[in-house]
Amino acid sequence: MPEAKPAAKKAPKGKDAPKEAPAAKQTPPAEPPKEAPPEDQSPTVEEPTGLFLKKPDSVSVETGKDTVILAKVNGKELPGKPSIKWFKGKWQELGSKSGARFTFKESHDSASNVRPPTGPEPGLATDTRHPGPQVYTVELHIGKVVLGDRGDYRLEVKAKDVCDSCPFNVDVEAPRQDSSGQSLESFKRSGDGKSEDAGELDFSGLLKKREVVEEEKKKKKDDDDLGIPPEIWELLKGAKKSEYEKIAFQYGITDLRGMLKRLKKAKVEVKKSAAFTKKLDPAYQVDRGNKIKLVVEISDPDLPLKWFKNGQEIKPSSKYVFENVGKKRILTINKCTLADDAAYEVAVKDEKCFTELFVKEPPVLIVTPLEDQQVFVGDRVEMSVEVSEEGAQVMWMKDGVEMTREDSYKARYRFKKDGKRHILIYSDVAQEDGGRYQVITNGGQCEAELIVEEKQLEVLQDIADLTVKASEQAVFKCEVSDEKVTGKWYKNGVEVRPSKRITISHVGRFHKLVIDDVRPEDEGDYTFVPDGYALSLSAKLNFLGKISFLFLLGMENPPSQTFRISGCLPAELRSLSDEMFRVFTVSEGRTRIEQRPDCSSFVIESAERSDEGRYTIKVTNPAGEDVASIFLRVVDVPDPPEAVRVTSVGEDWAILVWEPPKYDGGQPVTGYLMERKKKGSHRWMKLNFEVFTDTTYESTKMIEGVLYEMRVFAVNAIGVSQPSMNTKPFMPIAPTSAPQHLTVEDVTDTTTTLKWRPPDRIGAGGIDGYLVEYCLEGSEEWVSANKEPVERCGFTVKDLPTGARILFRVVGVNIAGRSEPATLLQPVTIREIVEQPKIRLPRHLRQTYIRKVGEALNLVIPFQGKPRPQVVWTKGGAPLDTSRVNVRTSDFDTVFFVRQAARSDSGEYELSVQIENMKDTATIRIRVVEKAGPAENVMVKEVWGTNALVEWQPPKDDGNSEITGYFVQKADKKTMEWFNVYEHNRHTSCTVSDLIVGNEYYFRVFSENICGLSDSPGVSKNTARILKTGITLKPMEYKEHDFRTAPKFLTPLMDRVVVAGYAAALNCAVRGHPKPKVVWMKNKMEIHEDPKFLITNYQGILTLNIRRPSPFDAGTYSCRAFNELGEALAECKLDVRGEEGMVPH
Secondary structure: OOOOEEHHHOOOOHHHOOOOHHHHHHOOOOOOOOOOOOOOOOOOOOOOOOOEEEOOOOEEEEOOOOEEEEEEEEHHHOOOOOEEEEEEOOOEEEOHHHOOOEEEEEEEEOOOOOOOOOOOOOOOOOOOOOOOOOEEEEEEEEOOOOHHHOEEEEEEEEEOOEEEEEEEEEEEEOOOOOHHHHHHHHOOEEOOOOOOOOOEEOHHHHHHHHHHHHHHHHHHHHHHHHHOOHHHHHHHHOOOHHHHHHHHHHOOOOOHHHHHHHHHHOOOOOOOOOOEEEOOOOEEEEEOOOOEEEEEEEOOOOOOOEEEEOOEEOOOOOOEEEEEEOOEEEEEEOOOOHHHOOEEEEEEOOEEEEEEEEEEOOOOOEEEOOOOEEEEOOOOEEEEEEEOOOOOOOEEEEOOEEEOHHHHHHHOEEEEEEOOEEEEEEOOOOHHHOEEEEEEEOOEEEEEEEEEEOOOOOEEEOOOOEEEEOOOOEEEEEEEOOOOOOEEEEEOOEEOOOOOOEEEEEEOOEEEEEEOOOOHHHOEEEEEEEOOOOOOEEEEEEEEOOOOEEEEEEOOOOOEEEEEEOOOOOOEEEEEEOOOOOEEOOOOOOEEEEEEOOEEEEEEOOOOHHHOEEEEEEEEEOOEEEEEEEEEOOOOOOOOOEEEEEEEEOOOOEEEEEEOOOOOOOOOOOEEEEEEEEOOOOOOEEOOOOOEOOOEEEEOOOOOOOOEEEEEEEEOOOOEOOOOOOOOOEOOOOOOOOOEEEEEEEEOOOOEEEEEEOOOOOOOOOOOEEEEEEEEOOOOOOEEOOOOOEOOOEEEEOOOOOOOEEEEEEEEEEOOEEOOOEEOOOOEEOOOOOEEEEEOOOHHHOOOEEEEOOOOEEEEEEEEEEOOOEEEEEEOOEEOOOOOOEEEEOOOEEEEEEOOOOHHHOEEEEEEEEEOOEEEEEEEEEEEEOOOOOOEEEEEEEEEOOEEEEEEEOOOOOOOOOOOEEEEEEEEOOOOOEEEEEEEEOOOEEEEOOOOOOOEEEEEEEEEEOOEEOOOOEEOOOOEEOOOOOOOOOOOOOOOOOOOEEEEEEEOOOOEEEEOOOOEEEEEEEEEEOOOEEEEEEOOEEOOOOOOEEEEEEOOEEEEEEOOOOHHHOEEEEEEEEEOOEEEEEEEEEEEEOHHHOOOO
């Protein structure tokens, strides 16, 4: 294989070529290029950069020869095995589908210790951890280079996040003629002398040699055809333009530009169908559930016709309905399903036409969207959406990143389908799972926010202070919100350990500390501390000995006061209130006294605000009396906040305002909590977790165009109030951005016309219109020019003072209010600008305008000029006939209209546009044409043999148009059936040949002009009679040539890798005579009439179409062609992969 020469050392052409050029022919076969010499040996070598130790060189190679491009990659810089890709141009990847001429080779050397050309800096450690190959050598071999291989190439190396590429160029030259070799060898002397100088120069030998070389060049040029086989050219000629690129990629054609030039020069003959006058379209598309009609038109209504689906004949049924309407044959497919997505064909005798039906899935609409959720860490979360179709495909996204089933195992989520409902489930949600989730279908999308909070422990029942006597039992009890929470009990800061008297228990949410046989040393402060939370619950244990008087106020509901008395005599107990000195003596009811020998309890059930006040107990006996008092304050949660309302909204925010509650519950209000939800939803989302002290709050992160409701809670030391009344539903909507490109279109003495473009951002609120305002220069008062918004992007401001300088601005208006104004930078002077009249004659009216009789004449001619010019139409200097011609003139154009043109409307029309003494004119030439009359005086002038000379004269009436030709027909006198002889004959005579001996013929001639053939022909007045003569035919003797050949594959099958679900095709080309029979096999099993496979044979191009292949369709496919002289076999491997298994290009 000759060595590829770098482009920089390319030899000059023509006269400047050096004499040493013949030495290139002596170059021995080149070995693969060696590694670059060390830096000290070749100071001119470029230092490699990036991943390449040796970059690929640009080469120049002759047509028909082989070349190799080599590069080396530093493996130490790569985190793993690299992915090597070769590209031609910017996008075309060279691979197995590029053809057999392109081969690729990769090798590596793991033993070599390669260092970069510049060693590491002192003090820096060299990374030796990478155990993989040190040097990767990659090669691109191009065999039998053609002109189409010329161009720019690129080598790309990728390994995980590391990527590098290097461009190079391949230049292809035509074979050089060796002047010192071939030419001098031919330019030799004749004669028998031994001396080279003896004899005469043989010029004839040189000329013969040159003729042979030229013939070989011409033959090679014809045979080369860019290296594309002739059967591929035939396939390209019969294909549509849209399929050229697909065929070129399939058969490895890289020179697309050369292929298109060659196809443009080739004349493709369109074969007319004998059976079909109108064929099926190449493809049809229908929505699932709808019906579709496939219509063909045949030439003969009596011909039998059959419909096929995937090669199987279709029988009429309620699903498939056949109709015959004249020559039309209609197949109606009702209620199309995905099973109807197939290839269809219709056959009439031996002719067929094909189409493909694509059943489109209807758009999947979102019926029930996602809802915002607020959960705690560890909760189970289900985010569900309901769509309009069962089994529909939806895409879940979190914060703009697609969520896939492959990642679900790492992220702890899973997907579930329940009919039309699609559910995203987190069994144990984590805080990082919070974010904005989206569901996208082909018919819409929805989104919602998931807020994940750290779980806060709530105290459902606090522990209470206890007062017990000796030997009694003390029970401390509390209830928290989480059953799994454990904790520890402490007494005066020291952990309490269980013993015989002390029992610690944990049942569900309840935690208990039980002390039996209470002793004085048990008195103290007891605390319960939950594990993992910065929270503690405390209470005090009081031990009762001999106390003269003691009272306690229980804070639980119902509240009660217990007064314990000690003494020798029975005491009379009276409980008094400061409210009108009311005395409580009742032992039953909501407010009652419970008496025991040594204890009196005052009980109030379901305390109310009216129970607040000072209470006194008086104890008397014969020995004396004692009095104690306490002030009872009844506290409660506050009332809900009042006057909750939204005062303003924006694109994604709203301002919430409220009034404090009338009653604070006996404790000051410490703050507020806010919630919001979408209208129609029942799921409220908290907006703050720490109490908010102000009465104005800005809510953000809302979706524009969605209705929301909000509510507020008041908080005091007792707890949280009931929610306030919901706000009225509101929608976050922002005004539009400012209108764009405000300009002045026209100015008169009292008006100004403005125009502008719509705003960049309109938003969900849409735009209701625009308001135009103006302000005199030097003033700050803006005056509205229009009371109601205008919808179009233009407006004329009227009644302006002449000569004033005025500023203008435009604002967009929608439901959210006014946008920012778009203001003119400079004031406008209100004064009309004089503009000379000018006619803008359209291009098609600058030449003669031709219309047919009966058609409408509608000429629109724009002009300019200020003030409005005077427009005048004339024909031949005279005014127009207003009964036939209608003229309409505006400020910018004039319209010339004739409903039905007649030949009398032909002529020259003059248009003048005048402003005072300034004038512009234009001339419009109109010609109204119709069909010409018949040819005159058609005569048969001469008859000889089987030929006849027919002559005629032009028609009297040419239809006001040039005669472009004549249409000649002949008819046998016996049958008088007319047959075409000549079309578009330019002369007034013609010779009709190949007439049948013994017949007598008439001839007729139609005239033809721009309107078509004349309505009637001119018929010959005499006939041409063909006489019989004694003519005998002596056949020539010849030996018939044997054209029979055994089958041979011109283009073999190529291994393919396809994506599951997308149609695939296996192609090859075979030649043989008689026409070989073809059998396709999969894994050596013959493929019979399987609707999944469609087999075609078009002029030796064999195609096996596989509809929607699956991984089960992978295997070895073979094509066997055989006839009486032999057989041939071609095989390939087909690999079917899922979409996720394909490497993106």
